[in-house]
Amino acid sequence: MQFCGHPILSSKDIWALLNLCHEASQSILAHYNDAASAGLLRSKEDRTPLTQADLESHEILSAGLRALRPEIPVLSEECSESEIAGRHEWDVFWMVDPLDGTREFLERTGEFTINIALIEKQRPTLGLIYMPMSETGSLGVVGEGAWQVQRDSGIWQSQPLSTRRLPEESLVVLASKRHSNPRLDSCLSFLGSKRELSRLNSGSALKFCDLAAGRGDCYPRFSLCSEWDVAAGDALVAAAGGAIYGLDGEPLQYNARDNLLSPHFVAVGDGSASLWSDLLQCLS
Known part of the structure; x- marks a missing residue:
């Protein structure tokens, strides 16, 4: 399947995003499966938890996104204030949560994700939610469609996603x-x-x-x-x-x-x- 129709990203770029999420997820799972490194690193100012997995995923995703499209800035949850000081001047940028569900990660429920969105003029035009535990992604390109993408023996398989009509009763x-x-x-x-x-x-x-x-x-x-x-x-x-x-x-x-x-x-x-x-x- 080819992803096409996005004004900024090519089909090749989108497959690269999936591979990047898989790379970051391997780092997350290495910590998840190692009791010695899966714990709380510290609490942030807003009292949300931070782990080494958050930081390593952030580094992998930030570096990968900048290598993929150097002209597009990255706004990640783990960016410093200085890194996003000029954010209000960005018409196009990546918005990233390198580990969404850190509490789920710490409580070992498996219900955590990697979230990447492309924002254009204050609205998201692409969204990718990747689930490390199942090597599955949910991908949406606004105006084109949405797909569930599953990694199977190193090969990506996809099937379309669609919301449903509201039931009557x-x-x-x-x-x-x-x-x-x-x-x-x-x-x-x-x-x-x-x-x-x-x-x-x-x-x-x-x-x-x-x-x-x-x-x-x-x-x-x-x-x-x-x-x-x-x-x-x-x-x-x-x-x-x-x-x-x-x-x-x-x-x-x-x-x-x-x-x-x-x-x-x-x-x-x-x-x-x-x-x-x-x-x-x-x-x-």
């Missing part, structure tokens, strides 16, 4: 038990009053992958997260046929504020369903 909400809060409770209460409701829990960016694959209908997020947690999933869901709305009903903008915290959002598989506008009105 029921829906599946994708939400982590870690992120329970009053607004999420209100969201679930509203949706439960409209449909028979079931909940699928998973860690890190895997909820975006489930949404893009048609395994769920809605992923509401009302707890603290950063733009690198969301950008790749935003592009993936949009490419698969869904949408992500801020609580104002508008698409999310990236690198548009003084900080890099993500606004609260609702990601949906069937963007045409009127239920979502009713939900956003309820939450406003």
